Amino acid sequence: MIALQSVGKLYNEGRPNEVTALSDIDLSIARGAVTVLKGPSGSGKTTLLSIMACMARPTTGRVSLEGEVVSGLPERFQTRLRRDTFGFIFQRFNLIRGLTVLENVMLPAAPTGEAHGTVRARAMAQLEALGMAHKAATAVEYLSGGEAQRAAIARALINDPVVLIADEPTANLDSALSERFLDIVRAERAAGRTMVITSHDPRIWEADCVDTVVSMRDGRLLEGVR
């Protein structure tokens, strides 16, 4: 479903602090599969996820979605793609302070012009499924780590994306909450969602629901396992 061909990413090109985050990545993500990218910090996992989700452009190479090349599209199309196709869960959740949980969850749907009532109902349904409905009107600053993650997941799912991407989802959670996260992965996988997760937590990449594990080091892929 997602194909990366010879993707490379160079930051601060031509300047003294130039750094190669990725080089020559060839990767295919199958539809409906759960893929885990593992590797030490600094290996380029976050950069790879950003490029995959059309949040950054590769310096070299191409990204294709269902056969269509998307990495060269103008910003407007990339944004729409990002909004409709991908749901991104950030490592630090990146919820917007000062807004309630519900407002945060409804945020990605704001530019779509959908009826407020419809979006709200969907958001509440997501929150209920994640056990967060009672916190809907709470400002996000007052959430615990686990609650914040679930709010971030709900936000990522509001537009019913085809692909769910999670960057180090369990990095700030204890083992009980990590297990809760894996339950969510299992549920989404059963619902047919494609998922790409980065982690350096063995619990994640050794979980039964994971289909493919890909190793990365220094911006390159090592041979895939499994």
Added chain:
Amino acid sequence: MRRRRRDDARRSGPVLAGLGLLAAALAAELAWAGWSAPETRTRLEGERALVGALGLSDTALFTEARYTRHPSLADLNTPFQDHPGGFDHFPSASIVPVPALPESGRLWFAGEEEPS
């Protein structure tokens, strides 16, 4: 401070309503100005007739200043004279330049030029 709000209250609702109210208030005020225009016009016409009948040439503002009460009356050669007992001080109209007065005198010599 923890604050809980009703889930379904949209923030923009009251604010847009408030702005709408203000816009309506402004429209109402402007409409009032338009609606009271005939009444104002009548009053001004009455005042104008009074001015004509009495032969007034100036308004009654700044009555303490000799020449602002009657700009027609200013002593051209007395700067800042505002009040019979007043000291020279910054007057009401010192920054406004005196309007250019048409020629008020002309010197001619008999035999060479005659007034027309």
Added chain:
Amino acid sequence: MTPWLRRQRALADYTLAALARRRGKNAALVAVYALVVFALASAMFFAAALRHETTQVLQDAPEITVQKILMGRQDLVPAATVEKIAGIRGVTRAEGRLWGYFYDRTNGANYTVMVPGDKAMEPPAGSVALGEGIPRARGFTWDGAPLFLSRFEGDLQKFEVVRTFTRASGLMTSDLVLMNGADFRAFFGIPEGLYTDVVARVRNPREVDTVVAKAGALMPEMRFVTRAAIQRSYQKLFSWREGLLAALIGAAVLAFVIFAAEKASGLSAEETREIGILKAVGWDTRDIIAMKLWEGALVSGGAFLIGTVAGFAHVFFFGGTLFAPVLKGWAVLYPEFDLAPQVDGVQLLSLALLTTLPYVAATLVPIWRTASADPDAVMR
């Protein structure tokens, strides 16, 4: 509601949530802004009303006023001058005017004592007609109280009051004491055959300057003041005072400019990160910019509406009491008059644009680059 409208409303929701984070600061911003607009709008409405009334009402004032100058001071005009002026081609009517100032030692006010041009309006002997300001200045407690004037130590002249002008004509008549011609001459000791000045009416307004030129040649010791010149003085006077008021609120304007400049100087790290997050969850550049436009529009539009509505009410329903002294000027005898509700559309539009456009631009400019950058770059 169309999708576009729904989208706008959703963006507005977000904008308000973002503004509510710094509730106190933003409330102060709107308050100061509204105050500035209030003062400017008040000055604008007040001055426009005065200008309008003055222009309208002086239309029937005499076209030319002729004064005799002797030794640099104004002197009484002999009756012969009236005939001379009446004889100039273009002058339809010339008459001598009798009027003068009376300085009232009891309250420090100047009254304008005058004999009306229209004989029908002359009060009978021993009585006067007063402008609305004089009963107030003298503290008359009952209707029909007589007017006592004292010209010098030991002098007391009594006049019955037959008429008091109302505040409807207050702008022009507030300080008037209209007197009978004979009484006037007796009161001021002015013999027959002399007048304070001469007023001339000219049929064709375009001829006024020609008439003045001719008259000036004929009577070089006379000074001529035209109605047009007086009207221009008033226009300038009110405009100047309007500007004075605007300058007086300079402190508030300055506070506001500082606020706005701080906003426009750039984004905080948090704001940048926030825009990055919005872009990452699927807002494109247009949405970010629309959201910022909403922010600018809500603050400046809100301030404009609050300030203008309040300013209008302040001037036309409450007489502009806060700023009246600056605009009306200082006086012992303060005229009270109704303001003609007059709105200059062009000025109002300019105020609206001046209030909203710069502020919106100041809000929009710093985010331009961030809004169009890749979210990844912004969030790092």
